Amino acid sequence: MTQVVEIESRGGRAGTTLLEVDHVVMNYTTKEGDVSAVEDVTFDLKNGESLGLVGESGCGKTSMALSLLRLLPDNGEIRQGRILLDGEDLVELSEEAMRQRRWRDVSMVFQGAMNSWNPVYTVGDQIREALRLHWPTTLTYTEETERIAALFEMVGLNSAMIERYPHEFSGGMRQRAVIAMALSCNPKLIIADEPTTALDVIVQDQILKELKEVQAELGMSIIYISHDIAVIAEVTDRIGVMYAGKLVELGDTLEVFHRPRHPYAYLLLGSTPSITGPRRKLSPLEGEPPNLLDPPKGCxxxxxxxxxxxxxxxxxxxxxDIGGGHEVACFHWEEVPEIRELSK
Ligand SMILES: Nc1ncnc2c1ncn2[C@@H]1O[C@H](COP(=O)(O)OP(=O)(O)OP(=O)(O)O)[C@@H](O)[C@H]1O
Ligand SMILES: [Mg+2]
Structure with a gap:
């Protein structure tokens, strides 16, 4: 393999900080008023680390992801805070400078992405286009083809498929190809928002496991977003739990999964089947999430x-911080019962 074909990580030394999200506030302006979709969220991500963001529908997960990529719709605005990638504040960048960092430094895999392939071009040619736009040097046609074939192999697709059209791929294969595209320019960070939600459980499981292997191999960082904490728990180092635009708990995956300290995380886990065992029996999570046009005062x-x-x-x-980097936003975290023993 040539230097170009070699799929390598550009991530920094494992354990050093790649991303710092610092008190970010993001709102949507609507006729009814301001929607407070991301409210004062702070977290960081190390090189090589995988972080999961979980929470109910509408809690602001996608809004957080779009803020990181600066891909907000016209009515969305980052009002406060900094998003430092390798120390550079993405919030302050010009649109053009940000455009250069997308795909190359930060890439994304969205839920419906597998349906966004253009039916009239081969999948390989569409990845070729991304390489031409975002790869820092000019590659020969053969180098491009070799690289795309290597990416296909990496995500579990036969390299011969690069000459096929999207309709010749199954849903799972199309989403694998989206992942190949996201990997194509060796990004430092991939943001995967419900990357497998539309797929059946077995394919979902396979793809997540492979993505985890690729990530370990390349040493890149990943932010996984899902409403399903059990899915997230299998593939991440740390978990952040969001509620109504706020990050309410953050910590090592096993710690948050087995010993959530925020009442919301505790109740959310109670309504989730455990990874290994049957549904845990806790009190149910009652009521509806608040309207973010007028969120409750206080907590x-x-x-x-x-x-x-x-x-x-x-x-x-x-x-x-309640110890060991486990953070929680609750005055009553010490009263939340242990659920570890119920997880079996
Ligand atoms: N373009 C928009 N204009 C106005 N409000 C929006 C817009 N997009 C999202 N919202 C609102 O922002 C809040 C956060 O939505 P977001 O899509 O980020 O949630 P989510 O956690 O990704 O939900 P899901 O699990 O359903 O994908 C919700 O109240 C939503 O209605
Ligand atoms: Mg979403």
Whole structure:
């Protein structure tokens, strides 16, 4: 293989910081008022690390992802905060400078992406186009083909498929090809928003496992987004739990999965089948998420929270490190029961 074909990581040394999301606030302007979709979110990501973002529909996961990529719709705006990638603030970049970083530095795999292939070109040629736009040097046609074939092999597709059209691929194969495209320019970070949700469970499982292997091999960083905490728990190092635009818990995956300290995470896990065992028996998560046009004062979760006190109605609990990098935004985290023993 030539230098160009070699699929290698551009990520920095494992364990050093790649991404710092620093007090980011993102709103959508609508006729009814401002939608508070991302509210004061702070987290970081190391080189080679995989982070999962979970939470109910509408809690702001996709809004967070689109903020990181600066791909917000016209009515969406980052109002505050910094998004540092290798120390450079993406929020401050010009549109053109940001465009150069997409695909090359940060790429994405979205839920419906497998349906976005253009039916009149081969899948290989569409990846070739991405390479021509974003690869820093000019490659020969043969070099491009070799690279695309190597990417296909890497994501579990036969390299002969690069000459086929999208309709010749199954749904799972099309989504694998989307992943190959996301990998094509050796990004430092991939953001995968519900990458396998539209696929059946077995294909979903296979693709996630392969993506995890590719990530380990290349040492890149990944942010996985899913409403399904069990799926996220299998493939990530850390988990962040979002509720109504806020990050309410962040920590090592096993720690958050087996010992959630935020009441919302606790109840969310209670309504999720465990990885290995049957559905855990906890009290159910009742009520609906709030309207983000007018979120509750104090802790946004307090109207649904069995642990809430008067303080929670007026005061917003800050994210607090409760040890070992496990952070939680709750005044009552110590009252939340252990669920470890119920997970079997
Ligand atoms: N373009 C938009 N204009 C106005 N409000 C929006 C827009 N896009 C999203 N929202 C609102 O922002 C909030 C966060 O939505 P977002 O899509 O980020 O949630 P999500 O966690 O990705 O949900 P899901 O699990 O359903 O994908 C929701 O209240 C949603 O209605
Ligand atoms: Mg979403």
């Amino acid at each position: 946004r979760f307090h109207p649904r929270c069995p642990f809430a006190s008067d303080r929670c109605k007026s005061e917003e609990p800050p994210m607090t």
